[in-house]
Amino acid sequence: MDKEDETGRGRLLRYGALVLIAAVAITGAVLLRDQLTFEALAANRDDLIAFRDRNYLSAAAGFVFAYALIVAFSLPGATIATLTGGFLFGVFPGVFLNVVGATLGATAIFTAAKWGLGAQLAARMDASEGLVRRLKQGIDRNMWEVLFLIRLVPAVPFFVANIVPALVGVRLLPFVVTTFLGIMPGALVFTSVGNGLGAVFERGGRPDLSILFEPQILLPIIGLCALALLPIILKSVRGTKGV
Template identity: 35%
Template sequence: MERTENMALGPANWLKRLWPLLLLVAVTTLVVTMGWHRYLTLEQLAANRESLRALMDDHYVLALTAFTALYAVTVALSIPGGVVLTVAAGFLFGWLLGGVLSVVGATIGATAVFLVARSALRDVLVEKAGPKLQRFADGFREDATSYLLFLRLIPVFPFWLVNLAPGLLGVSFWTYVLTTFVGIIPGTFAFALAGNGLDSVFDAQQASYESCLAKAGEGGHDSCEFGIDPGALLTTDVIVAVMALGVVALIPVVAKKLSRRTV
């Protein structure tokens, strides 16, 4: 009788545990199916910049709140577009405020993914994990601050994966939140600063596009492109500086391992 009751409660318990994950998957599927993610491009920003600025002038506080919420949702749903949103933040709000809004929004969204992974999947992973995976998780948690700072500063792995994995590996909540917040600051402000001077880039690209259309004639819309690569906005010096910070973050881990070998 007791066994039957536990079996009956099993699906309900699983649904209670998995509903946040199922909700994220469902909303992500809806967004991708409807094609809403295609609006997160610099081309769309260039095309709508005047209307966006007018909206900001009329509803400034609402614009700040809406942007932060949009950023958080984009990260939580693991939809590509974070870099574009950061550049857009610098363009619309200035590099300082835009950078702050981006860091806050990204941290909120990443924390949501962390909590979903920890509550929905961690117990299953621990139950199924072999000794090697368990040892890896223990080692990761031991130096979680250094590892997470490195992964945030240098995007070796996709952002969504770095949001998901710590929750599965048992990293503490505040370690995750603080390393996420601090670790994304350099790259975020670099892109926000790049977006701050985007007007001249848009104007130059628009002039080039219109010139191409004039030369190409009727078939110009197929052969001419208005495209801007967000990655091209960063200088080599900025990229090297951010990578150097990532290497610095691993120094405590390397030092600890070397000290163990010498003992």
């Protein structure tokens, strides 16, 4: 087989994976936007509880798989899925199932993006000059800290935090470890909210998701962000002194 044909086929496969993810994401946004909602969870809560009680392990495995698919294809409903994890399985092991599902899904989309475009873009950034190259070098020097930060800061969209590391050449292991640990605080908060949904359903209300921005919740997360920033600041100060 001609090497050029092989290269072309490999490029087609790489781009095809990204196109597939984008197509499923768009289709899911259109078809599922009214399905993966709080109202849908409230309407089906009795059936979900009954299935969990009959098939606990299957329910847990199926939940993790469904959560991973939602994240991998950027489908609507990730927040509802997290609440569902707390509602069905309690804070523990609910938070563990939520984090595992989210990490698996994030790893899938990270791998697809890295395979499709990440390696090429990272190589171009290394070969470029000026700001782009300095940005890439800064991420390389502070990889773990930066990855933790983008997971801890609530303002960074989850999809962005999955894609950007792939496009700048981040390795798989740091991505998986920082994803698993970095999303834990937020997942714990929302899983706890989900654990209390029974009472919310009884009074016909809706969960208060703004709890993440309450001082008693937000301040510890800000503290973790500060800890992640500290090594970056120290490296910067040492580098300046060495100049």
